[in-house]
Amino acid sequence: MKRILIIGGGAAGMMAAIAAAENHNQVILLEQNEKLGKKLFITGKGRCNLTNACEMEELIANIVTNHKFLYSSLYGFDNQAVMRFFETLGVPLKTERGNRVFPVSDHASDIIRALERELHRRKVEIRLRTRVSGLCIGQKKITGVYLADNTRLEADAVVVATGGLSYPSTGSTGDGYRFAREAGHTIVGCRPSLVPMVTKEPWCKDLMGLTLKNVTFTLYNGKKILFHGFGELLFTHFGISGPLVLSASAYLGTGSETGYEARLDLKPALTTEQLDERLQRDFFRYQNRQLCNAMDDLLPKKMIPVVIAESGIPSAKKVNGLTRQERLTLVQTLKSLPLHIIGTRDYPEAIVTAGGIHVKEIHPQTMESKLVKGLYFAGEVLDTDALTGGFNLQIAWSTGYAAGCGTALHD
Numbered sequence: 156m157k158r159i160l161i162i163g164g165g166a167a168g169m170m171a172a173i174a175a176a177e178n179h180n181q182v183i184l185l186e187q188n189e190k191l192g193k194k195l196f197i198t199g200k201g202r203c204n205l206t207n208a209c210e211m212e213e214l215i216a217n218i219v220t221n222h223k224f225l226y227s228s229l230y231g232f233d234n235q236a237v238m239r240f241f242e243t244l245g246v247p248l249k250t251e252r253g254n255r256v257f258p259v260s261d262h263a264s265d266i267i268r269a270l271e272r273e274l275h276r277r278k279v280e281i282r283l284r285t286r287v288s289g290l291c292i293g294q295k296k297i298t299g300v301y302l303a304d305n306t307r308l309e310a311d312a313v314v315v316a317t318g319g320l321s322y323p324s325t326g327s328t329g330d331g332y333r334f335a336r337e338a339g340h341t342i343v344g345c346r347p348s349l350v351p352m353v354t355k356e357p358w359c360k361d362l363m364g365l366t367l368k369n370v371t372f373t374l375y376n377g378k379k380i381l382f383h384g385f386g387e388l389l390f391t392h393f394g395i396s397g398p399l400v401l402s403a404s405a406y407l408g409t410g411s412e413t414g415y416e417a418r419l420d421l422k423p424a425l426t427t428e429q430l431d432e433r434l435q436r437d438f439f440r441y442q443n444r445q446l447c448n449a450m451d452d453l454l455p456k457k458m459i460p461v462v463i464a465e466s467g468i469p470s471a472k473k474v475n476g477l478t479r480q481e482r483l484t485l486v487q488t489l490k491s492l493p494l495h496i497i498g499t500r501d502y503p504e505a506i507v508t509a510g511g512i513h514v515k516e517i518h519p520q521t522m523e524s525k526l527v528k529g530l531y532f533a534g535e536v537l538d539t540d541a542l543t544g545g546f547n548l549q550i551a552w553s554t555g556y557a558a559g560c561g562t563a564l565h566d
């Protein structure tokens with residue numbers, strides 16, 4: 156009987172423990188928190204968007220970093236397998252807009268409870284309030300772990316499923332990166348992802364709380380388009396947030412020293428010509444008004460002074476006095492309002508961590524380290540990340556399952 160230690164009782168760690176226990180191994184799950192699945196509990200606004208029911212091709216297209224590395228683990232335990240797994244454990248599921256899968260109950264706690272029941276059924280020993288402080292490695296082989304109380308646990312195999320750095324209050328404090336580095340692994344620069352953006356424009360603060368629906372957001376690095384998407388954007392005291400912005404943040408990369416530029420199309424349903432016609436109609440109707448009072452039909456009130464200031468046209472100018480060029484400048488501003496991105500918010504506001512353990516140093520079928528025998532990694536600690544929609548948890552389930560099965564095969 157082999158002894159397998161799993162570090163981290165999150166999505167990846169619990170799944171790894173369940174898979175590792177299939178072959179009657181002695182499996183011990185070590186979690187520093189007082190309970191399992193603290194982050195899982197807050198996923199999907201407490202409803203847990205546990206996977207996405209789309210076709211595999213689309214699933215892979217939603218993985219931002221290292222999708223090729225994930226092929227075998229995703230095919231080994233795909234979204235359909237995840238859904239079957241939870242339904243078999245007695246959690247009925249439903250699929251919502253965008254193929255997002257949730258428990259019918261809308262309670263993330265049902266997912267955690269089902270995992271806990273399965274861990275008990277498979278006789279996994281759960282040790283809560285147990286923090287691992289380091290790995291024991293001898294001659295390129297794992298031999299156990301050190302605990303924070305200075306004791307040592309022997310093991311034949313160890314799975315590191317300690318998560319990333321985002322929402323550190325859930326226990327994801329980045330310990331796994333240190334363990335991996337000490338084992339000789341390379342860590343690809345970590346940064347917050349699926350995170351709000353900080354903008355240079357002070358006017359964003361004036362619009363705080365305003366949500367724009369049905370706009371397009373295009374993110375550039377120089378002339379290169381990094382992201383182009385349609386949806387909802389929210390202004391905040393520091394810049395911008397909302398689903399569109401969170402998705403765009405996944406493409407920011409580790410760094411452009413000069414920052415990034417974004418363009419907001421406030422009227423994506425209209426072509427430049429259609430928008431010009433629309434402005435002409437509005438300006439004809441309100442011909443005696445000042446410009447600042449003639450755009451109420453077109454824009455939310457708070458947005459009007461921003462667009463006018465950006466166009467450079469005096470806001471007190473009467474619309475019947477506008478030149479054609481001025482009107483076309485307004486059209487241009489409405490179709491391409493510039494925003495300068497000077498950074499993102501930090502880890503406590505980031506849904507995931509981009510970067511992590513270099514996947515070239517990991518066997519993609521089993522998640523075993525290529526450097527240390529018997530050492531496995533799973534979940535967000537790896538250099539993989541995806542867009543919102545259930546894809547990040549799918550990565551955690553799939554890599555956790557692969558690692559658990561890998562330890563069971565390990566000799």
Ligand SMILES: Cc1cc2nc3c(=O)[nH]c(=O)nc-3n(C[C@H](O)[C@H](O)[C@H](O)COP(=O)(O)OP(=O)(O)OC[C@H]3O[C@@H](n4cnc5c(N)ncnc54)[C@H](O)[C@@H]3O)c2cc1C
Pocket residue numbers: 162163164165166167168185186187188191192193194195197198199200203204205206285286287288316317318319321322325326327328329330331505506507533534535536544545546547548549551
């Ligand atoms: C607010 C929020 C909402 C989200 N919603 C969704 C969603 O709806 N759908 C989706 O797909 N993804 C969502 N995500 C992302 C998803 O939750 C993560 O990608 C996923 O939980 C990662 O799982 P993991 O097991 O790798 O890490 P984690 O869930 O972070 O688990 C790591 C565990 O390891 C433990 N640990 C760390 N270090 C040690 C140590 N030294 N010793 C012992 N234990 C240790 C931690 O306490 C923690 O419990 C959301 C994230 C956030 C922050």
